[in-house]
Amino acid sequence: MENPIVVYRGTYIESTHNIHVAVVNAAGEILYSYGDPGRLTFPRSSMKPFQAVAVIETGAADQYQYVEADLSLICASHSGENFHRSRVMSILERVHLEEEALQCGTHIPRDIKSYNELIRNGGELTPVFSNCSGKHSGMLSAVVHMGEDVGSYREISHPHQQRILDVIEDVCGYPKDQIEISVDGCGVPVHRLPLINTAMGFARLANPFVWSGGERPRALERIRMAMTKHPEMVGGTNRFDTDLMRAFNGRIVAKAGAEGVQCLGDKETGLGIAIKVEDGNARAVSVATMEVLKQLGIGDDTIYKQLSEYASAPVLNARKDRIGHIEANFQLAGGEGILTGS
Numbered sequence: 001m002e003n004p005i006v007v008y009r010g011t012y013i014e015s016t017h018n019i020h021v022a023v024v025n026a027a028g029e030i031l032y033s034y035g036d037p038g039r040l041t042f043p044r045s046s047m048k049p050f051q052a053v054a055v056i057e058t059g060a061a062d063q064y065q066y067v068e069a070d071l072s073l074i075c076a077s078h079s080g081e082n083f084h085r086s087r088v089m090s091i092l093e094r095v096h097l098e099e100e101a102l103q104c105g106t107h108i109p110r111d112i113k114s115y116n117e118l119i120r121n122g123g124e125l126t127p128v129f130s131n132c133s134g135k136h137s138g139m140l141s142a143v144v145h146m147g148e149d150v151g152s153y154r155e156i157s158h159p160h161q162q163r164i165l166d167v168i169e170d171v172c173g174y175p176k177d178q179i180e181i182s183v184d185g186c187g188v189p190v191h192r193l194p195l196i197n198t199a200m201g202f203a204r205l206a207n208p209f210v211w212s213g214g215e216r217p218r219a220l221e222r223i224r225m226a227m228t229k230h231p232e233m234v235g236g237t238n239r240f241d242t243d244l245m246r247a248f249n250g251r252i253v254a255k256a257g258a259e260g261v262q263c264l265g266d267k268e269t270g271l272g273i274a275i276k277v278e279d280g281n282a283r284a285v286s287v288a289t290m291e292v293l294k295q296l297g298i299g300d301d302t303i304y305k306q307l308s309e310y311a312s313a314p315v316l317n318a319r320k321d322r323i324g325h326i327e328a329n330f331q332l333a334g335g336e337g338i339l340t341g342s
Helices: 044-057 068-073 082-094 112-120 133-145 159-172 195-206 215-229 240-248 282-296 301-306
Strands: 005-009 012-017 019-024 030-034 180-183 189-194 252-257 261-266 272-277 313-316 322-328
Touching: 005 282, 005 313, 019 195, 019 282, 044 133, 044 159, 044 189, 044 195, 044 215, 044 252, 044 261, 068 082, 068 133, 068 215, 082 133, 133 159, 159 189, 159 195, 159 215, 189 195, 195 215, 195 252, 195 261, 195 272, 215 240, 215 252, 240 252, 240 282, 240 301, 261 282, 272 282, 282 313, 282 322
Parallel strands: none
Antiparallel strands: 005 012, 005 322, 019 030, 019 272, 180 189, 252 261, 261 272, 313 322
16 A cells, blocks of 8 residues: 655655645636545634634735734744744734634644743743634734624634635635634634545635636735745744745745645646645654655755755654654646536
């Protein structure tokens, strides 16, 4: 049986990961795939660019003078570095809210330097350190702008969450009455839909005016440009999304999601890509993604060299010695041209 992602300890296979891949165009036609491209999946934080559309469409982004870095941040799963936290606080200040309004919970940030500094200063973790605090600040700005209830903004019945559901239905081409809802790690609704449709959403994010006219593609274009011009806001230092977008210099828009999800859109080809690691292990994500890009002929040797540590990810021990690696072992199949919706 083929093992698409293989983890080596030394020269010996220790573990494997199964994956599912959908590569589609803006019309939802499957061009390439691996595994089950129709797998029903919670894309988790990969939905953040579409959640951000509602912030623009309410007029909140313009009312509160969002710059591109702000827009990028509300799409982020950030590392909690100082420049992330200060920008979240700036958005809250503009809408006259305190940090306590954030209902994302908190956790130890990925940026351990910030966490160690907090501990040395006798501080406590607060919601701004959450990797989702940017998204929540964006939601709050829209809710304040619309004069809606702030305390219930994360409930699926709230008008803002319904606006987000409408955006996902439209951009991902999947009827909202078929989108199953659960709760994300940060407390807001999370949407379950086929991997194909998530990939289609990213194809439309990458090249929105190929998909449609009107105002929604303009919002998608603003978001794509913000993310690719300020990739440091989307992730942070030594983060795959950030380094990938920086290496491709505006061509690729990328957003990871928890439980082994990675989504991308390619501006040049108009392709959308959605990847799900079956067991949810994040260590397989960058390896699978880089292999998909190589097989699609997206990028060149200079870019691949820049991103080599993500393509053949090292396995490190506690001493930070490289004692193994993770590699890809799969071949994409040609698609069947299946139409999936609008």
